[in-house]
Amino acid sequence: MLNLHSHTFRHGVHPPENKEETNKLPIRQFPFSPLIILPMQQHIGAPSRIIVREGQEVVRGQLLAEANGYMSVPVHAPVSGKIRKIAKVPVISGQMTEGIYMETFHYSGQEVNEGIPISLENASPEQILKGIQDAGIVGLGGAAFPTHVKLKIPEGKVCDYLIINGIECEPYLTTDHRVMLEQANDIFTGIRYLIKATGAKEVIIGIEGNKQDAADHLTKLIPAGLPVTVQVVPVKYPQGAEKMLITSLLGKEVPSGGLPIDVNAVVVNVATTAEIGRLLPRGQGIQERVITITGPGVKKKGNYLIPVGTPLRYVLEHVGAAENISEVYMGGPMMGVAVSNLDISIVKGTSGIVVFGEDNINKTEKIFPCIKCGACVDACPISLNPSKLGILAKSEAYDTMAEDFHLMDCFECGSCSFVCPSNIPLVQYFRLSKGIVRKRNTAKTAKANV
Amino acid sequence: MFSKTLHISTSPHIRQGMSTDMIMQHVVWAMMPLVIFAVVSFGLNALLVIITAVVSSVLTEHALCRWSGKSSTVSDWSAVITGILLGLTLPPIFPLWMTFLGGVVSIAIGKFVFGGLGYNAFNPALVGRAFLQAAFPVAITTWHPSFLEGRFLSISKSVAAFPFSTPVVDGISGATPLSAFKFDKVTTDTADLAFGLINGSTGETSAVLIILGGIYLAVRKMMNWRIPVAILTTVFVLSWILYIIDNQVYPSPQFMLFSGGLMLGAVFMATDMVGSPITPRGVMVYGAFIGLIVVVIRIWGGLPEGVMYAILLGNALTPHIDNLIKSRVYGTKKTKS
């Protein structure tokens, strides 16, 4: 097939990549923390329902909480140990949610409990989706959206393209990069399951130009007969956003308010794919994930395989974080969330931990009025007008923002704030505005239904 | 361990690192060669005019901020730009008290009443300049030859004129190339125009230095290069067509490009971010519009120079251009406007 499109999306930005400090470091197993803190809401959707009781001893991989409905996933024991308490646990948003405190058995070999394998040959698409849900798999790129929901092809739609997202456009992060270099077999097994589940005819692994080694490695290993191609796209943020990646690879635009399947595509993160390929044949659930720990505030930077539920404080102590750390965020610097409390723990969606010491932090920048420089307009991958949206947000004209200026198409990538010379917190405005519009819409629908 | 309170900020946690005050400072640097050239060619008089314009703009900004109970915004450097621009558009022997008044009007009427930096619909310096043109039509069209001997030693009587006294017109005054053409059909050599060896406002004379300043800013992405390119192309193409039609009546395109305030206006005034459209396509329309008005005023209008009005009209059109020309939002069909 001849692709005449430009292999990129409109606009975007080029933040400094800062990946060279960790992208050559192999994935290493992280020690087991004596205490594990597991929130029941590690994914988008309904919190998992706890099925163990306090005092119970569990083995690694055992089911601790089951999915609470379709839009939910279960939680498995990341370590062998004892359930100490079922109580509220702190999460990154600053709130407390339902969760489990576990004590790790240190004498245990931490062998993982095997479950019922999902056979690649005999399982039906539905059984595979169920297997993915039972494994507790969510988008590991950071969104933590339940993967089985995403893979469900709606009635009347066809999935032609399965896109494996190995872009990792967030600066600092190198987990997907390492996974591609070290877990090629799991990735291809995962792809086989995904092809069966979605009926995709063509698989494209999209990789950014700064990971040419991973692209070459995977290209070499593509199993015969598997309809997989590896495509390298130019380095540009937010290339890893689903819609942008689809445009770069397929030359199509996902309609406003629509989903990838509207252009016959499904996008799955590469680490998620590897996890599917590793867990389903063993019938296991997620116990750990690869996380890049980096930033000027840590000594032992690297890519670590860390059990879910490991307290952040324990992680930081182990990687030799500076005593005077002053800013920590989970995820990359463009879309990650700042941590206010070190007692939170690693969750399934944590792709990176970036630490800044006191000396490397940039002072609070002065905010100037919008000078209409247009930098944000030239940055926005959706081609919105962040300048205008920002002004409207200030005057609380939320309805105008949504109706005339496509507020709801903003996916909070942060490109506009990144370039704004006036340091206007544009994304923050849009996040809040979107919340308000959503609330108003729900209220409206509720009214209409009375 | 880890006893410090963590710093919480919202994403993105990194910034490109360009800041508004930095952009403004660079604009000032980019104009410095013009200021220096103005002083070299017009002497002390020009220096005094420019300094007065800057001082009055900055003082006005500071005073108005204080008066309205806000913290002073002079540190964003935008008032300095306004002052320099105003100074550069005035004749080199413009009375200082009028210059001062021009600075006050630029900031107070051109900027402050709109809500300050970012909210001004028009380029403040041009508002001040338009006011001076209306209030002191004689003084503002009294030009002065460049490279006069003794220009570093003496101050013109006109410059030092006492406020509200009858304007003193210095004995020596020369026509600018544009008015020479307009009224007497005398053309000036293009090379002289380009290098500024001519009469004119303090800072309008050296097209080469203006272009260099523009390139400096454009390379740093602190100026939208499309604006001057659109304006100059439009002026060039239109005047070229006219020149082909009748080269006795109409001036040559080179002459049109390099004379008067066109370069200064196109590079440093029309590019004021606040008053120009935000989308690339909108900017092209804006530039073409300004170019068109410049040609119309210069050729058919009653004034020898039309750049100032053309840019003010362009500023006025900007909100409408922004409303009409929007980029197509990802995943939507053609924008309905």
Ligand code: SF4
């Ligand atoms: S955060 Fe929203 S408005 Fe800003 S660049 Fe990204 S998509 Fe555009």
Ligand code: SF4
């Ligand atoms: S980048 Fe900032 S200052 Fe420039 S137009 Fe956008 S919001 Fe305004």
